[in-house]
Amino acid sequence: MGEFELIERIRSRAAPGSGVVVGIGDDAAVLAPTPGCELVVTTDSIVLDRHFTADWPGSNVGQLAAQANLSDLAAMGASPRWALLALTLPAIDEAWIDAFLDGFLAAAGSAGMTLVGGNLARGPLNIGVHLVGEVPAGQAVTRCGARPGDRIAVTGTVGDAAAALSLGEAASPELLDRLRRPRARLQAGETLRSSARAMIDLSDGLLADLAHLLAPGQGAELDLDALPASAALLEAVADPVERWRLQTGGGSDYELLVVLPPDADLDALSKAGGVALTAIGRVVEGQGVACRSATRAVPAGLGRGWDHFDDD
Ligand SMILES: Nc1ncnc2c1ncn2[C@@H]1O[C@H](COP(=O)(O)OP(=O)(O)OP(=O)(O)O)[C@@H](O)[C@H]1O
Ligand SMILES: Cc1ncc(C[n+]2csc(CCOP(=O)(O)O)c2C)c(N)n1
Ligand SMILES: [Mg+2]
Incomplete structure (x- = not known):
């Protein structure tokens, strides 16, 4: 041919x-x-x-x-x-x-x-x-628009693709599926465009991508305990701290990370968007992302994210 x-x-x-x-x-x-x-x-x-x-x-x-x-x-x-x-x-x-x-x-x-x-x-x-x-016209949601006090939410679950990569041949079919057959959150994106202040898809990693939603003079508080994990991730990675590493630093999730006004109705948006939307933090005045947990000590160095030109 x-x-x-x-x-x-x-x-x-x-x-x-x-x-x-x-x-x-x-x-x-x-x-x-x-x-x-x-x-x-x-x-x-x-x-x-x-x-x-x-x-x-x-x-x-x-x-x-x-x-x-x-x-x-x-x-x-x-x-x-x-x-x-x-x-x-x-x-x-x-x-x-x-x-x-x-x-x-x-x-x-x-x-x-x-x-x-x-x-x-x-x-x-x-x-x-x-x-x-x-x-x-005029309704595209950009990365700019977050305000202090806004809520940060994420669609679906995060960390599965990173777990599949890190487990290699030991990864379950469910985890492998998230890596090999991702599904863009199109219905959620269309739903969120009327209420989102800012939005990005998670390709490089949650913390790396979140940084793109914050303007100078803005930071964020991220509740690690709230990060949505799939049943497959909970089963494959028992250690919560290791899960946090995968969920904050691993990429290829193709979920949506969205900044919403404080009074946004997450239940209604989840229903209309066809996928659960979970509140995971807030935009604050300041700089950087503070990762918090009420259950265990937060290790340093979470969430470096993917960079195509990093050597290691
Ligand atoms: N070679 C290039 N020339 C012009 N603009 C570029 C080039 N590479 C990237 N960009 C722009 O830089 C911005 C960020 O690109 P990047 O590839 O990091 O997007 P992303 O959505 O974060 O990642 P992904 O590759 O997963 O879509 C985008 O607006 C993109 O169009
Ligand atoms: C087989 C295999 N090896 C490594 C990775 C990890 N990975 C590659 S590119 C990327 C960021 C998004 O890319 P881009 O910015 O080009 O959209 C990530 C997290 C993977 N997904 N599959
Ligand atoms: Mg993108």
Whole structure:
């Protein structure tokens, strides 16, 4: 199979979607945004031995490529519309590509997003995804907007992906699933855009990502006892302090971390967003994040977070 047969294969598998004036096959796609909406665009590459390893099924790689990007749209409160897929491949392995497309297109379809173009080149494996979403004009939720006294809340549970990475082959299927088949919190993002003051998705680690929500002169108090943990994490990691390390420092959770006004109704927002929203702290005047626990001593050095250019 050559480049153009592969493009045809991808084109024949991509579902049609609304707002596509010109889709796969021309020099560029032409898209018709919804009147009254602003466009929200994002890109993230998925790299072998950084984000996934060679033993992963292709469908998991495809799903991760889509969901990691969708998570950034969720964090803006945006609704996904269109995707571009830039694949650099060492060779055309038809079975792998079919499995990759199974995962990618299933994630795209369930997010209501259409693949409208991309690129193919030969080289070391790299997967570049570019998404376009929409929000009603003026309603995107940025990282800026937190005020002292605001509540900090998180969707779902945190720490599972980090536990899967640290346990390796000993990780349970539930933990592995969180690493390999993350689900962007799109419904929660859309729900939260009317009340959130600031929002970010958890990719690098909770403390590292929380720091991006605080303006100069602002700090936060984080209640470690309140961090939501899955049953799988509680079973796999019995030591609470080790769990805190994974929950505050491990990344790849793809949950939403949100700053809400003090009177926000978390129960109602959880119901509307389709996922539990747990209060885990407050924004304060000052600087830095103070981690608190009523049950045990808090160790130093929690939550360093992921940095692609850290050497160790
Ligand atoms: N090469 C680049 N050129 C221009 N802007 C960039 C570049 N790399 C990152 N950025 C911008 O820097 C900001 C932070 O990027 P970063 O990749 O850390 O986002 P993130 O949401 O925290 O992480 P993730 O990669 O998990 O989505 C974003 O606005 C992004 O668009
Ligand atoms: C197989 C495997 N090895 C390591 C990690 C850890 N990891 C890689 S990138 C990243 C931050 C988010 O990336 P980005 O900023 O590029 O979105 C994290 C926490 C992983 N998830 N899978
Ligand atoms: Mg992000």
